[in-house]
Amino acid sequence: MPPADLDADVSPRQQEIVTRVREQGFVTIETLAKMFDVSPQTVRRDIIRLDEVGLIQRFHGGAGQRENTTRLGYSQKRDTSPDGKRRIALACAALIPHGSSVSLDVGTTVEAVAHALLDHRRMHVIATSLGAATLLADSQVGDVVVTGGLLRGADGSLVGDAAIAAINRFRVDTAILACSGFDDEDGSVMDFDVLKVAIKQAMVAQARRVILVADAAKFARSALVRVMPFEAVSIFVTDAAPPEHLAQRIADAGCRLVVAPAEVA
Incomplete structure (x- = not known):
């Protein structure tokens, strides 16, 4: 209908x-x-x-969808593109070797990645949200460090000076970041919350490589705060081919694009 x-x-x-x-x-x-x-x-x-x-x-x-700068609530985000997020998570987890160190951003897509990492072993995980940390609790993944800091929002994000100080103590192999959208003009990675953006930028600074995860719904959205240009992203994992202008920006930045394969029925 x-x-x-x-x-x-x-x-x-x-x-x-x-x-x-x-x-x-x-x-x-x-x-x-x-x-x-x-x-x-x-x-x-x-x-x-x-x-x-x-x-x-x-x-x-x-x-x-219209109103591309509207900020979705956490419950809305959890209901948006669940199949795509699962595919992204599996593709992202396949890029993470056992025994490596990762930092995990906040967000429902990153939570899906945390779930996909449950089969990994000997990992060192730095969690910047209670959501990702809870998913990994009592698992056999390895060491899980929660940054601490100010609890902000229903997504369990941890922000502020204490969280940044904790991130700065570690040099990780991979930072896994999410975003709210992309700038309409230059394709910059965008988000809404200045405090959360500060956490993302600290994660980028302390990582040897950055994997950005975002479903196709983000292609048509922008936000208020620039997180980083695509030059700072090593690999972008998504669930559908980006529109031509964004795909060109990704290629120009030297970022590797990974489109998660469709699930086999």
Whole structure:
């Protein structure tokens, strides 16, 4: 069934585009053209029409949900793209060798990564959120250090000087970071909370490599605070090919792009 608020003049294909956008957050023109076996120009016209009636928002290379600077609540984030986050987590965990050291950011995608690391052994984990730390508690992963600091928000994030001081004590092999979106102009990694951004930047400074994890819903969103340029990211793991302008920015920065494979039924 199509969403109840769809315009009566919207075609069945356009209805399906709206449904896909609402389920995934962002869908590329290329993906939609293959899905419907039509030309990219046809999809582009559909997206323009749907943008005009206010059902979705047109972006470079695809379509996303409107109000792309809206900050989602923690419960909303947990319900957004759960399959994509699981695929991202598995692909990310495959890049982490046993016996290595990692620092874990806050967020539902990073929590999925923490869950995917449960089969790893002899690890040294620095957790900057209670969510990730709780998932690893009483496991056989290895040593888990919780940074401490000021507890901020329903996601269990730990921020402030004490948290940064704890991060600065360790030099880790890999920092695993999440974000809220990307800058529309230069593709910078973006987030909303200045205190959380300070934690992310401290993690980057103390890591030999940085893995950024974000689902495709983030492609069409921006935020308020710049975290880092893509030059600071070693590997970007996501669940769908980014739109052309963002993919080009990633390539120009020398960042490795990993698109998590679809799950086999």
